[in-house]
Amino acid sequence: MRTLNVSISPHTRTHESTTSIMLDVIIALMPALGVGVYVFGWRALFVAAVCTATCVFTEWLYEKLMKLPITIGDLSAVVTGLILAINLYSTTPWWVAVIGSVFAILVVKMLFGGIGQNFMNPALAARCFLVLSFSRIMTQYPVIDGVSSATPLMLAGTGEKVNILDLIIGTHSGTIGETSVIAILIGALYLFIRKVISPRAPLTVIGSTVAFVALFTLIKGDPLSWNYLAAHALGGGLLVGAVFMASDYATTPVTFWGQIIFGITVGLITALIRCFSSASEGLSFAIIISNLLTPIIEKLTYPRPFGVRKEKKAK
Amino acid sequence: MFAKTFRGGVHPKGGKSLSRDAAIKEYLPEGELVFLMNQHIGAPAAPCVAVGDRVLVGQKLAEPGGFVSAAIISSVSGTVKAVAPHECQNGDFAMSVTVENDGLYEPCEGYGRERDYREMKPEEIIAAVKDAGIVGMGGAGFPTHVKLSVKPGTVIDHVICNGAECEPYITCDYRLMLERPEKAVLGMKILLSLFPGAKGVFGIENNKPLGIKAVVSACAGEADISVVPLKKKYPQGGERMLISAVTGRKINSKMLPADAGCVVVNFATLIAVADAVAFGKPLTKRVVTVTGDAVNTPSNIEVPIGTNVQELVKFAGGFKEDPRKIVFGGPMMGAAVYQLDLPVNKTTSCVLAYIHDEADIEPQDCIRCGKCLNTCPERLMPIKLKNAADVGDYETFEKLHGLECIGCGCCTYVCPAKRRLSQSITMAKNHVIAEKKKAAVKK
Numbered sequence: 072m073r074t075l076n077v078s079i080s081p082h083t084r085t086h087e088s089t090t091s092i093m094l095d096v097i098i099a100l101m102p103a104l105g106v107g108v109y110v111f112g113w114r115a116l117f118v119a120a121v122c123t124a125t126c127v128f129t130e131w132l133y134e135k136l137m138k139l140p141i142t143i144g145d146l147s148a149v150v151t152g153l154i155l156a157i158n159l160y161s162t163t164p165w166w167v168a169v170i171g172s173v174f175a176i177l178v179v180k181m182l183f184g185g186i187g188q189n190f191m192n193p194a195l196a197a198r199c200f201l202v203l204s205f206s207r208i209m210t211q212y213p214v215i216d217g218v219s220s221a222t223p224l225m226l227a228g229t230g231e232k233v234n235i236l237d238l239i240i241g242t243h244s245g246t247i248g249e250t251s252v253i254a255i256l257i258g259a260l261y262l263f264i265r266k267v268i269s270p271r272a273p274l275t276v277i278g279s280t281v282a283f284v285a286l287f288t289l290i291k292g293d294p295l296s297w298n299y300l301a302a303h304a305l306g307g308g309l310l311v312g313a314v315f316m317a318s319d320y321a322t323t324p325v326t327f328w329g330q331i332i333f334g335i336t337v338g339l340i341t342a343l344i345r346c347f348s349s350a351s352e353g354l355s356f357a358i359i360i361s362n363l364l365t366p367i368i369e370k371l372t373y374p375r376p377f378g379v380r381k382e383k384k385a386k
Numbered sequence: 387m388f389a390k391t392f393r394g395g396v397h398p399k400g401g402k403s404l405s406r407d408a409a410i411k412e413y414l415p416e417g418e419l420v421f422l423m424n425q426h427i428g429a430p431a432a433p434c435v436a437v438g439d440r441v442l443v444g445q446k447l448a449e450p451g452g453f454v455s456a457a458i459i460s461s462v463s464g465t466v467k468a469v470a471p472h473e474c475q476n477g478d479f480a481m482s483v484t485v486e487n488d489g490l491y492e493p494c495e496g497y498g499r500e501r502d503y504r505e506m507k508p509e510e511i512i513a514a515v516k517d518a519g520i521v522g523m524g525g526a527g528f529p530t531h532v533k534l535s536v537k538p539g540t541v542i543d544h545v546i547c548n549g550a551e552c553e554p555y556i557t558c559d560y561r562l563m564l565e566r567p568e569k570a571v572l573g574m575k576i577l578l579s580l581f582p583g584a585k586g587v588f589g590i591e592n593n594k595p596l597g598i599k600a601v602v603s604a605c606a607g608e609a610d611i612s613v614v615p616l617k618k619k620y621p622q623g624g625e626r627m628l629i630s631a632v633t634g635r636k637i638n639s640k641m642l643p644a645d646a647g648c649v650v651v652n653f654a655t656l657i658a659v660a661d662a663v664a665f666g667k668p669l670t671k672r673v674v675t676v677t678g679d680a681v682n683t684p685s686n687i688e689v690p691i692g693t694n695v696q697e698l699v700k701f702a703g704g705f706k707e708d709p710r711k712i713v714f715g716g717p718m719m720g721a722a723v724y725q726l727d728l729p730v731n732k733t734t735s736c737v738l739a740y741i742h743d744e745a746d747i748e749p750q751d752c753i754r755c756g757k758c759l760n761t762c763p764e765r766l767m768p769i770k771l772k773n774a775a776d777v778g779d780y781e782t783f784e785k786l787h788g789l790e791c792i793g794c795g796c797c798t799y800v801c802p803a804k805r806r807l808s809q810s811i812t813m814a815k816n817h818v819i820a821e822k823k824k825a826a827v828k829k
Contacts, residue, residue, distance in 0.1 A: 073708045076743040077477075077724045079809045081795030083398055083554065083717040083744050087802045089753055145750065187753045325756030325769065376787040377393075377764045378626060378638035 089186070093146035095267045096315070099258035100153050103311060106254040107247035111161035111213055115247045121165050123152030125172035133181045147186050151175050154194035154315055157248020158308070158355065159201075162213045167205055171197040191362045192322045195312075195355045202355075212244045223306035224345070233302040249308035259314040268318040272330040276313035277304060279338025280345075280354075287346035303345065312354040313337075322362040329365075329372040336361045336368070389592045391617035392627040394763040396796045398620055398718060401555040402593070405677045405684035410561050412688045413701045415487060419692030420472050420729040421447050421458050423481040426521040427528050428454030433483050439466045444497035444668055447483045450516070456529040456732075457519035460485060461670035461690030463492040475714050475723050475731075482729075485692070499666035503576045511580060511663055518662030519732075520669045524548060524559075524623065524652035525715055527733040530659065533651070534580055536644045542581040543647045546632055547574060547656050549590035549597065550616055550623030553716025556736040558673040559653040561686045563590070563597035566657055567604035573656035574611055576663050577649065586611035588653075589632050593618040620718060621794040625650050627763050639790045654735075674730055676702040680709035680739035693730045695737055709739035710746075718795045750803040758797035758807055764790050768797035768807045775814030780821070783814050791815055 107115045126148040134141050155171055175197035180189045202209045223233045223243055237243045241251025248255075262268045284303045288295045303309070317323060317337055324333050337357045344353025423430040429452030435441060441460045448458040464487045472482035503511060516531035536542055547570065551559045562570070574586040588605070590598045592615045605611040614632055616622050622631065625643060628650060630636050635646040643650050651659070654672065661667040670690055677684035682703030689698055699705065713720040714728075715736055758768035767786055774782040788811060797807040 073710060075709065075722070075724045076711045076746055077722040078711075078743075078745050079806075079812065080713075080715075080720055080722075080793075081398075081718045081745065081799050081808065082711060082713050082720065082722065082738075082740070083799060084747065084804060085396070085398075085800050085802070087800075088804070089750055089802050092753070092755065092802050142750070147753070186751050188751070320754045320756070325754055325759060326767075373767060373770075373786070374759070374765045376638070376766055376790045377630075378636035378641070379787060379790065380638075 089145045089147070092267055093150050095262065095265050096150050097146065097153060099261045099267075100150075100157065100248070100315065102254035102257045103157055103248040103251060104153065106241045106251035107157065107161065110241055110250055111247060115161040117165070118159055118161055118163055118168050118247060119153060119156035121168045122156040122159070122172045123149050125169050126152035126155070126176050129173050129176040130181065133177060139185075142186060145186065148176060151180065151193045154192075155197050157311060157315075158194060158198045158246050160209075160211065160213050161247050162211055164208065167201060167208055171201045174200050187321045189321050190365075191359045192316050192319050195316055195359050198355050199359055223302050227299055227302040227306070232298055233306065235298065235301050235305065238302070238305040245306075246308060249311045252305050252310060255310045255314055259310075262314070262318075268314075269330065271327070272317045272323060272334045273313040275331050275334025276317045276337045276341075277309060279335045280304070280309055280341045281338075283339050283342030284345060287342055291346065307345070308354055309341070312358060316358050322365060324365050324369040324372065326369055326372040326374060329368045332368050332372065333361055333365065336364060389615045389617040390589075390631040391619055391622065392630050392763055394761050394765065394796070395619040395621060395627075396761050396799050397618070398554045398799060400593075401677070401717070402557050402560070404555065405557045405675050405686055406560060408557075408561075408683075408685045410565055410673055410686045410688050413693070413698065414489075414491070415462075415690060415693040415697050416489065417487065417694055417697060418467060419462055419464075419485050419487055419690065420694070421460070421483045421485070421692045422472060422474050422729060422731060423448055423451075423458060423483075424474065425458065425527060425691075425731040425733060426456045427526060428452060428456075428532075430481060431455055431458045433469050433481065435466050435469070435483060437466050437469055440464070441466060441485060442492050442494035442497075443670065445494040446517075446519075447485075450529070454529055454532050456521045456531075457517060458483070459519045459668040459670050459691075461692055462487045463490050464488040473728065475721050475728055477724065497666060497668075501664060501666060503579060503663050506663070508580045511576060514663045515659055518658070518668035520655060520658045520662060521732050522652050523654040523658065523672060523732060523735065525719065525733050525735060527731075530651065530655055533643075533649055534577070536649070540644050541647055542584050542644060542649055544629075544633055544649070545574065545577045545581060545584050545586045546628060546648055546650045547586070547588045547653055548623050548625070548628055548650055549588050549594075549601070549653045550628060551594070551653075552591060552618075552620045552622040552624075553718055553720075553736075554620075555677050555738050556675050556716050557677070558675045558686050558735050560594050560597050562653055562657060562673060563594065564600050567600045569660045570601065570653055570656045571605045571608065571611060572664060573658075573660035574605075575608070576659055577651065577656070578610060581649070584610075584649075587632050588613045589616050589622075589628050590614075591616045591618045591622055620796065621763055621792070624763065624792055624794060626792065669732060672730070672732060672734070674698060674734055675736040677736065678709065678739035680705050680707050680741045682706045689730055691730055691732055695728050695730060695734075696726045698730060698737065699726065699739075705739060707741050709741060711740045711743040713738040713740070718799065719793065747804045749805045752805060753803055755802060757800045757802065761796040761800045763794060763796065764792060766791060768811065771814070772805070772807045772810045775810040780814060780818050784818060788815055789818060
């Protein structure tokens with residue numbers, strides 16, 4: 072007889088693994104990336120490939136040099152690379168994409184202890200880093216159909232009417248992955264069905280952003296229209312951010328109410344930036360600022376255990 | 387009718403189909419039988435026989451060693467060969483009585499004497515349960531007579547029979563539901579006679595529709611006994627989850643089911659109560675499911691307590707392949723053993739042999755997916771508890787209600803990074819409880 076393994080229960084495990092979850096996220100990102108390639112051309116795919124390859128290579132090299140176990144097999148670096156890519160314009164120079172990817176993996180993720188330990192979303196932190204460092208390059212949105220069109224939120228900001236149908240299909244200017252509402256919703260639906268993320272945070276982010284934008288617009292005394300609100304809800308990368316970044320495991324609260332409070336915080340900051348600052352799109356900054364609040368939000372929203380009474384009073 | 391349930395929980399892979407349709411077979415062992423003195427929670431029993439004594443079926447081998455303790459009854463006739471420490475399933479040694487089986491199964495006086503429970507006083511019924519050495523047969527092994535002796539003034543309005551059998555693979559209770567439902571209903575009636583005005587409820591998971599049907603028809607015409615279908619979900623059979631599903635009342639670790647007006651007994655225990663009180667047969671046998679992918683013919687076998695597990699496995703056709711892991715109990719909460727030269731206990735519901743050890747997998751870093759706290763039936767924060775437990779921060783551990791953990795293992799099961807959450811938490815919990823006991827002794 073073979074020697075028997077002895078361990079503490081449970082003796083069975085779910086099939087789900089870190090890799091399978093990351094693979095699900097990658098699959099969910101594919102429709103958005105696909106529309107990005109369709110709208111912006113092969114250059115978009117090139118940017119995505121550069122980001123992904125650099126992210127994976129950076130993680131591998133860091134772990135090799137630091138003599139750590141190699142963890143690129145969990146695919147989380149691929150997810151970081153793809154999320155960074157869908158937040159970049161297809162016209163981004165390759166070296167900017169490389170710098171962003173290295174920053175995301177090396178500075179934000181690995182230096183803080185690798186997967187699950189980063190305090191900010193690596194891809195978004197890298198994007199904000201690039202926006203601040205190369206502001207001219209990072210605001211040169213690409214030209215579509217030979218016409219240089221501003222992004223929907225810029226139009227909305229100047230009071231022009233936005234073509235909502237374009238927003239839904241994705242044929243307008245913007246970053247690679249943020250343009251198509253349909254593609255993002257397909258990805259979101261996949262993640263919800265596979266129970267990779269819960270719809271709590273995404274829905275509160277979208278709902279509270281629209282609500283706060285409406286509120287602030289009224290305060291400012293600007294004209295408020297359904298078209299304007301729809302442009303805010305569907306444009307400016309709000310959907311892609313709400314689905315793929317405000318639901319990030321490592322940097323958002325794990326508790327039920329924590330996720331809702333986090334969503335509202337993101338919505339508030341996004342609306343503040345969109346309405347009161349010179350920048351037209353504020354989601355990336357809103358999310359990484361809210362990431363910093365995550366530990367506090369989490370601490371305030373611990374669930375009350377089963378059967379534990381609020382007051383210490385016997386029945 | 388909607389199946390009742392609780393919040394959280396997991397759906398571990400079934401495995402019940404292996405032995406679900408195997409009718410209960412009886413096996414009478416040939417070799418020696420070993421009766422461990424610690425088959426229950428509480429004080430070990432104290433042997434009351436000496437080497438060389440001839441013992442008969444139904445005779446007491448050991449008296450309860452305290453209030454929370456249970457008697458040990460001989461399941462065979464033969465000669466006492468040894469009263470000495472013997473290895474038990476956790477690798478520890480415990481006092482035991484070894485009986486050389488003479489194969490005659492000669493009953494002792496009074497064995498099998500039928501009684502009418504309606505003419506018995508409550509004290510007599512509880513004494514009969516105590517003398518029969520009945521303990522919870524689901525796995526925990528809490529002495530049943532202690533459960534039934536509620537503090538004066540406590541009103542019990544629910545007697546709940548735990549027929550959830552939520553652990554994968556185990557089918558012994560399911561077979562009993564199909565084959566002996568009337569006995570369980572009789573046991574329920576006996577318990578209800580102790581608590582006037584109480585309702586009897588059979589809580590059965592809805593993955594056992596035939597079991598539900600059998601019990602429903604067995605309790606037809608009984609006004610105060612009903613069957614509540616429960617949703618198939620682990621740990622539906624946890625005492626706190628079951629009470630919450632059936633009555634909506636929630637208890638914590640500092641409370642007993644009686645504080646919520648409930649008495650919870652396992653299905654097999656109920657049959658043991660009926661046997662002991664109405665038929666004069668103390669607890670000497672139990673049904674064990676022998677199953678797993680390494681077993682030739684997965685079966686449900688009724689064996690005398692004390693039977694060597696090796697014999698039991700042989701009776702189930704032996705192993706088709708050398709197992710890598712053998713578990714006593716279910717895969718979620720059972721205990722892994724390193725050898726099979728062990729006796730069947732009152733709480734041995736299942737012998738589960740795996741060809742591959744699914745749990746033999748390296749843990750990775752936490753990705754903070756939050757699945758552990760979404761599945762925790764106690765609504766705890768397993769990730770925070772593990773962090774506190776791993777660094778020995780027992781103060782934080784207690785502050786985060788770590789002592790409320792029921793050790794169900796859902797967090798470890800569901801973790802995609804394969805982290806050993808419940809293992810760390812259980813260790814810290816045991817440490818904290820031990821420290822508290824030490825402090826109490828010092829005072």
